[in-house]
Amino acid sequence: MTSPSMPRGDTVYRIDWTLGTDVLDGVCHCGARRRSEDPVELWEWLLAHPAGHEPPARAGGGG
Amino acid sequence: MTAFVRNQWYVAAYGREIGRELFARTILGESLVFYRTTSGRVVALADRCVHRRYPLSESRLEGDTIVCGYHGFTYDQGGTCVFVPGQARIPRTARVASYPVVEQDSFVWVWIGDHDRADPSSIPRAPWLDDPAYTSVSGMEPLAARYQLLVDNLMDLSHETYLHGGYIGTPEVANTPITTEVDEDRGIVYVSRHMADAECPLFYAKSTGIEGRITRWQDIEYHPPCLYLLHSRIAPVGVLPNADGSDPGGFHVEVVYAITPETENSTHDFWAVARDFALGDHEVSDFLAENNRTVVMQDVVALNLLEKVIATEPEGYQELSINIDTGGLAARRILKRMAEAGAAPARPSEAVPS
Numbered sequence: 001m002t003s004p005s006m007p008r009g010d011t012v013y014r015i016d017w018t019l020g021t022d023v024l025d026g027v028c029h030c031g032a033r034r035r036s037e038d039p040v041e042l043w044e045w046l047l048a049h050p051a052g053h054e055p056p057a058r059a060g061g062g063g
Numbered sequence: 064m065t066a067f068v069r070n071q072w073y074v075a076a077y078g079r080e081i082g083r084e085l086f087a088r089t090i091l092g093e094s095l096v097f098y099r100t101t102s103g104r105v106v107a108l109a110d111r112c113v114h115r116r117y118p119l120s121e122s123r124l125e126g127d128t129i130v131c132g133y134h135g136f137t138y139d140q141g142g143t144c145v146f147v148p149g150q151a152r153i154p155r156t157a158r159v160a161s162y163p164v165v166e167q168d169s170f171v172w173v174w175i176g177d178h179d180r181a182d183p184s185s186i187p188r189a190p191w192l193d194d195p196a197y198t199s200v201s202g203m204e205p206l207a208a209r210y211q212l213l214v215d216n217l218m219d220l221s222h223e224t225y226l227h228g229g230y231i232g233t234p235e236v237a238n239t240p241i242t243t244e245v246d247e248d249r250g251i252v253y254v255s256r257h258m259a260d261a262e263c264p265l266f267y268a269k270s271t272g273i274e275g276r277i278t279r280w281q282d283i284e285y286h287p288p289c290l291y292l293l294h295s296r297i298a299p300v301g302v303l304p305n306a307d308g309s310d311p312g313g314f315h316v317e318v319v320y321a322i323t324p325e326t327e328n329s330t331h332d333f334w335a336v337a338r339d340f341a342l343g344d345h346e347v348s349d350f351l352a353e354n355n356r357t358v359v360m361q362d363v364v365a366l367n368l369l370e371k372v373i374a375t376e377p378e379g380y381q382e383l384s385i386n387i388d389t390g391g392l393a394a395r396r397i398l399k400r401m402a403e404a405g406a407a408p409a410r411p412s413e414a415v416p417s
């Protein structure tokens with residue numbers, strides 16, 4: 001009941017700061033993902049959606 | 064060019080501030096006068112007599128009308144002039160602007176913008192402040208700094224470790240990574256920081272009675288431009304909510320800020336702390352009120368300093384942002400977008416003089 005409401009819209013951009021590192025992990029609502037150590041650069045990339053956003057790699061596929 | 068976000072609801076006051084006395088407050092550079100009618104409704108009008116600009120807030124309330132303190136122009140609740148001295152004809156243009164008002168969650172919200180765009184259902188909620196299941200303390204501090212500095216401050220709580228060390232800051236706050244989310248459709252920014260095993264600051268140790276280390280969650284929900292919510296959950300280390308969402312082992316504190324620009328360089332800093340424990344306990348209330356006010360004042364002093372620095376810095380000074388700024392950067396961007404949208408005319412036709 002007092003638990004925080006989290007985003008419920010369809011257009012949610014998310015940046016996780018990876019525990020124990022300096023790395024930020026950006027995830028777009030389209031599934032595209034990018035790592036960065038600069039939040040300014042990362043927001044720019046996220047909000048440029050769909051420009052430069054590759055659909056998420058299917059099952060496994062590293063890179 | 065102003066950075067104000069117009070066509071939005073803002074907290075103008077606590078309901079308890081508005082009574083049968085005329086009350087002046089400037090919001091987004093507009094001088095307003097408030098009062099409560101005999102039936103209890105809050106009225107907001109432009110605080111400037113149409114005759115010779117005398118402040119209506121320095122005038123007299125007579126029933127539900129304001130009688131200007133200079134020459135007696137008399138205005139009704141809607142701002143229409145209903146009496147002028149010495150003549151029967153009331154000039155057609157004799158009216159002061161009235162502002163849409165909604166009283167909700169202990170706040171008086173006022174709409175700054177075009178009347179026909181005011182939608183009360185778009186006002187974000189802070190229900191704890193007016194809920195018998197919570198006990199609240201609250202206040203307002205004048206800030207001699209632009210509202211953007213307060214947004215930056217509240218979106219990045221890592222500053223608690225340094226600016227509020229010994230009060231609400233402990234080392235873990237600055238050292239715990241955060242998750243930031245922007246809900247683009249709803250225009251909300253979320254920042255959450257979950258500390259699994261943290262030192263318990265005095266603020267929470269004394270109010271909850273927890274001894275030893277804690278699990279401390281900070282979940283920010285910012286509804287730009289005005290309302291900022293910090294859902295704070297405190298529990299003995301390792302005590303988590305149940306799978307069904309119930310949380311009997313947790314202490315919940317809802318910290319609410321309303322960030323209302325007064326002028327371009329000053330801000331009304333409303334703060335409130337609602338808790339779901341020690342209900343009605345005056346000692347705990349006094350302690351939390353005094354402590355939170357101390358913390359707010361630490362921010363006020365720091366932000367007033369920053370405002371002075373900004374006022375005297377050379378054009379084009381560049382800041383440096385790091386990971387802790389992820390939430391603040393998101394908030395700035397939404398505010399910028401809202402300022403642009405709020406400045407645009409409602410309909411293209413409105414731009415054409417009739």
Ligand code: FES
Pocket residue numbers: 112113114115116117131132133134135136
């Ligand atoms: S200034 Fe108000 S009546 Fe003259």
Ligand SMILES: [Fe+2]
Pocket residue numbers: 216222223226227358362
């Ligand atoms: Fe602070």
